[in-house]
Amino acid sequence: MSNVEVVANIQDLVSNLEPVIATQIMANIDRANYLKKNAEEIYSLLTSGRLVKPKMNNRKTIAVSGNIATISGWDSLNLKWKQAIKQNKGISLEQDESKVKEYYKKFITVFNQYGYYVKVWELDPKQDPGKHYRSHAEKQISVIQPDSSIGVSRGVCEEDCYPYFYALAQIRQQDIVIADPNGIWLFYSHGQVKFVYHVS
Numbered sequence: 001m002s003n004v005e006v007v008a009n010i011q012d013l014v015s016n017l018e019p020v021i022a023t024q025i026m027a028n029i030d031r032a033n034y035l036k037k038n039a040e041e042i043y044s045l046l047t048s049g050r051l052v053k054p055k056m057n058n059r060k061t062i063a064v065s066g067n068i069a070t071i072s073g074w075d076s077l078n079l080k081w082k083q084a085i086k087q088n089k090g091i092s093l094e095q096d097e098s099k100v101k102e103y104y105k106k107f108i109t110v111f112n113q114y115g116y117y118v119k120v121w122e123l124d125p126k127q128d129p130g131k132h133y134r135s136h137a138e139k140q141i142s143v144i145q146p147d148s149s150i151g152v153s154r155g156v157c158e159e160d161c162y163p164y165f166y167a168l169a170q171i172r173q174q175d176i177v178i179a180d181p182n183g184i185w186l187f188y189s190h191g192q193v194k195f196v197y198h199v200s
């Protein structure tokens with residue numbers, strides 16, 4: 001698996017690229033940042049209980065792409081939250097780990113070729129190893145709403161989501177930009193990975 005190249009700022013990131021490509025990447029970064037803001041807003045609305053009760057557990061993560069948001073985990077999407085987020089933000093809140101499972105199964109040979117094997121966790125259900133990591137919000141959104149820009153309310157996990165997106169960008173032959181609270185991840189279709197910290 002390739003190492004992440006940490007880049008000082010966005011200008012350095014695009015400085016030696018073709019203008020057309022640089023423009024496209026900048027647009028994807030802007031979109032990912034906007035989606036991240038949405039993910040953080042949804043997270044805070046649901047964990048605060050301001051909009052709807054019961055409150056969402058603050059260990060959950062929200063990922064957003066297009067007008068769909070996913071919530072980490074399984075069997076924990078409250079329909080009241082779904083209704084409230086739809087009304088308030090016009091975003092459809094979803095949770096379906098089984099779609100990640102199916103997708104991984106379908107492309108397992110190529111995922112493995114790119115060095116990705118879903119990680120098993122000690123608290124996974126006995127009959128379903130890998131379920132915990134497969135249920136991470138950014139993996140769910142990548143399958144439910146495949147897109148080149150994703151926003152997440154929590155830092156992308158380096159032990160499993162990082163190698164997953166590294167493989168996914170190459171499998172789909174699509175550059176994928178993820179904005180999280182720490183910065184911007186760029187998973188290039190040719191296998192390079194770059195990271196830029198948010199400048200506050």
Ligand SMILES: [Zn+2]
Nearest residue numbers: 136157160161
């Ligand atoms: Zn993860």
